[in-house]
Amino acid sequence: MAITRRHLLQGSALAALAPALGLNSGLSAITPALADDAPNGLKWRHGLSTYGEIKYPADFKRYDYVKPDAPKGGVVRLFQPGTYDSFNLVVAGLKGTVAAAVTRIYDSLMEASLDEPDTYYGELAEGAAFPDDFSYVIYRLRPGSRWHDGKPVTPEDVIFSFEALKANSPMFSAYYRHIAKAERIGDRDVKFTFDSPGNRELPMITGQLVILPKHWWEGTDAQGKKRDITASTLEPPLGSGPYKIKEFVAGRSVVLERVKDYWGKDIPIAIGQNNFDELRYEYFRDDTVAREALKADQFDWYNERSAKEWASAYDVPPVRENRLLKELFTVRNQGRMQGWVFNLRRPKFADPRLRRAFNYAFDFEEMNRVLSTGEYHRDSSYFDGIPDLMATGLPEGKELELLETVRDKVPPEVFTTPYTNPVGGTPENVRANLREATRLLKEAGFEIRDRKLVDSSGQPFTVEILGNSGDSGMERITLFYKPSLERLGITVNLRAVDTVQYQNRVRDFDFEMVTQVWGQSISPGNEQRDNFGSQAADRQGSNNLPGIKNPAVDAIIERIIFANSRADQIAAAKALDRVLLWNFYCVPHFNYDKQRYVYWDRFSHPDPLPKYAVSGFPNLWWYDADKAAKLKRS
Secondary structure (H helix, E strand, C coil): CCCCCCHHHCCCCCCCCCCCCCCCCCCCCCCCCHHCCHHHCCCCCCCCECCCCCCCCCCCCCCCCCCCCCCCCCEEEEEEECCCCCCCCHCCCCCCCCCHHHHHHEEEEECCCCCCCCEEECCCCEEEEEECCCCEEEEEEECCEEECCCCECCCCHHHHHHHHHHHHHHHHHHHHCCCCEEECCCEEEEEEEEEECCCCCCCHHHHHCCCCCCHHHCECCCCCCCCCCCCCCCCCCCCCEEEEEEEEEEEEEEEEECCCCCCCCHHHHHCCCCCEEEEEEEECCCCCHHHHHHHCCCCCCEEEHHHHCCCCCCCCCHHCCCCCCEEECCCCEEEEEEEECCCCCCHHHHHHHHHHHHHHHCCCHHHHHHHHCCEECCCCCCCCHHHHHCCCCCCHHHHHHHHHHHHHCCCHHHHHCCCCCCCCHHHHHHHHHHHHHHHHEEEEEEEEECCEECCCCCCCEEEEEEECCCHHHHHHHHHHHHHHHHHHHEEEEEEEEHHHHHHHHHHCCCCEEEEEEEEEEEECCCCCHHHCHHHCCCCCCCCCCCCEEEEEEEEHHHHCCCCCHHHHHHHHHHHHHHHHHCCEEEEECCCCCCEEEECCCCCCCCCCCCCCCCCCCCCCCCCCCHHHHHHHCC
16 A cells, blocks of 8 residues: 555545555666666666556656646635644654645655556655565665755655654554665665565555655754654644645644745656645534535635535535536545444454344435435445455455465355345335344344343443544434434444544544544555554554454455465455455445535646546646636626
């Protein structure tokens, strides 16, 4: 999985869109300027890709999908949900809520192309080299790369960044687990040594390392206080990227300004991008308030997550007059599972039959009709949206061979029954589903007494579903689900708390049930340990919210990470999907292959947009002065 600077702030409750990348030997041609001096007889590569040849040659000038002469200027005001209290992304998810804007002030060693499914080209690094056994990788920094204070980016910065993230970030401690050390081996060269050969993904994920300024973090602030990389802070940090923090109001807004003398403005991957002079992030704790602010032209761009609101909330003059635009953008090459997860650290959820009964109680079809205009489909896979990786039918071929190695550790249905979610939508189906749920609960040792579900000791079974008070859409869905659980005799308490408290409780696993989103993409890898691995189950801030500790899951994850071919990787992903599904770690929600955006018509973008960009906003767009003037006159 590739975690770039744009994805560092993903929490367990956010739609995880980070692309998951593997790596094989079919990598790019070398950069001519670097061809003769790579250490150990290796060859430099200007780009890395999982699958064979890459699109752009070593001497490419820009991406095909950008407008190279896009005008620079203007302001865009962006919606952000919730709040923030920190600019230190190293401890994101552990100490403080980090402002999303901060990810834009940094550069990475490499950055993703948006018209290829999984190819990365050099950003701070101009080349990478590694041996055939994938036992290490060497990155060479670009000459001229520098921080906003004018100082050069150095190998010491790279080493400092790696060590700080690995030591202090729960996510990266798992993600970089197999990178044993980083060391300077030349004026611009850094070598990352892995703890064993054969992990084909490691050279790639090393390239997504976000580079932090060692000299700044080891220095002192304006009051003479020594900075602490392990603590949250609201001191605007020093960066090297195309933007820097101009001003902010803690918890409410952050303004970034474009760095006019940005060192990388003319490198191929930056041409035609980062066109706005200012990016203004406006924070709202309530979606309803945010929609009204958008319609009042208080900000420019909004990702509408609710199908119901998309259909009903925008019958207003600016929309009818095509001044405020509604547009659907197709999501490609990304998958996910979203659902209510059970906290298995609580003994009450230990029996999979109970967890399965909860699934039978969810009438998705009726919810989809009543609350969501019927446009969703139900998640039936942890890779929903990536057909190649979704477990369907019964296991066969390589997948079956792999599952045979863990047969004694997985439910027998893995081999005998294709996984399907129960289907509701009619009174007959709902009654049948509730009868099956009741049967499962009885089989698990529960019974109904005085219309209440009680366990074998006679204690009533209760459950608290934790929610974020700012997420009204998810609250509606949970309220829809609650009566069905109560028909089974389960006492349900819904607890909505503010964003900070919600994030703290989720981080500390202080919940019984909560909504979780696991993002996936075409090439799963090391990130699966953080999602589902036993070592992540008790690690504060990990993405393994259910607390899964399953030796079969652990074994299959290793097979994904050390797959020798795409076919092996697909087989292992399907096996993982099937085992997760049949353990009922969550009650699956739903998915939609589009993103809904509402925005004021004062911007333009290249046409067509690249396949894997979704909207490409704001990186590829620009402020259109003619449209803005027309909008102002209307």
